[in-house]
Amino acid sequence: MEIRLQKLLANAGVASRRKAEELIVAGRVTVNGVVAELGGKAGPGDALAVDGQPVAVDEPQKIYIMLHKPEGVVTTVTDPFNRTTVMDCVSEIEERLFPVGRLDYDTSGLLLLTNDGDWTNSLTHPRHEVRKTYIAVVKGVPTADELRTFRQGLEIEGRRTSRCEVEILPPKHDKPFGKQATGPTAKLRIIIKEGRNRQVRKMCEAIGHPVISLKRVAIGGLRLDNLPRGKWRHLTIQEVKLCLAKS
Ligand code: URA
Numbered sequence: 001m002e003i004r005l006q007k008l009l010a011n012a013g014v015a016s017r018r019k020a021e022e023l024i025v026a027g028r029v030t031v032n033g034v035v036a037e038l039g040g041k042a043g044p045g046d047a048l049a050v051d052g053q054p055v056a057v058d059e060p061q062k063i064y065i066m067l068h069k070p071e072g073v074v075t076t077v078t079d080p081f082n083r084t085t086v087m088d089c090v091s092e093i094e095e096r097l098f099p100v101g102r103l104d105y106d107t108s109g110l111l112l113l114t115n116d117g118d119w120t121n122s123l124t125h126p127r128h129e130v131r132k133t134y135i136a137v138v139k140g141v142p143t144a145d146e147l148r149t150f151r152q153g154l155e156i157e158g159r160r161t162s163r164c165e166v167e168i169l170p171p172k173h174d175k176p177f178g179k180q181a182t183g184p185t186a187k188l189r190i191i192i193k194e195g196r197n198r199q200v201r202k203m204c205e206a207i208g209h210p211v212i213s214l215k216r217v218a219i220g221g222l223r224l225d226n227l228p229r230g231k232w233r234h235l236t237i238q239e240v241k242l243c244l245a246k247s
Pocket residue numbers: 102103104105107197198199200201202214
């Protein structure tokens with residue numbers, strides 16, 4: 001059976017479907033030695049390659065991992081500046097994985113890694129509206145009006161953010177994470193369904209309360225809980241589905 005090239009590349013763990021489409025458009029994918037086009041298909045017996053490197057057309061075993069990403073780690077597969085990447089955090093895994101979406105260099109928390117392109121697509125495509133929960137420590141204490149503005153949507157780089165959830169958490173004597181601040185601060189629980197670049201930081205900035213530290217604690221119904229910083233674990237089948245759950 002012939003399958004679309006971007007799906008084959010995602011199944012083979014080369015890249016997410018969207019990134020695979022970019023590779024095809026860039027002319028880096030060949031089928032039987034001929035440069036492929038978007039919309040092209042291949043099947044068993046075809047020689048599929050990216051940048052001349054053969055790609056196995058058979059389905060690999062699917063792997064799903066949760067990582068507690070520390071601050072100071074980049075969410076890329078390789079880094080031109082030789083910084084620690086999230087792949088270094090899961091170096092024991094031999095299969096080729098890629099991160100599902102990204103967390104900023106200075107954001108910590110729940111990051112998923114997989115070789116399942118379809119699952120990645122379901123989690124990252126805006127149409128699926130997967131809820132991402134963050135705990136942000138911000139400068140100052142937002143007023144009720146500022147929180148209302150935050151919830152209703154803000155203009156960021158010419159585009160309005162979707163409605164979201166935000167609440168101030170009561171102060172707790174738990175261990176702080178990330179940088180420490182001088183002066184008053186507030187701890188916010190923020191739930192957004194989008195994934196724009198540095199979105200939470202930009203939203204907090206827009207209401208006049210810049211982020212001091214940021215941690216993602218849940219994706220869909222899947223929670224980071226007490227997985228230690230820098231550690232990873234495999235997800236159970238139930239958890240793989242839980243990420244896509246609506247609450
Ligand atoms: N929003 C941000 O600002 N940073 C992240 O890392 C994730 C969401």
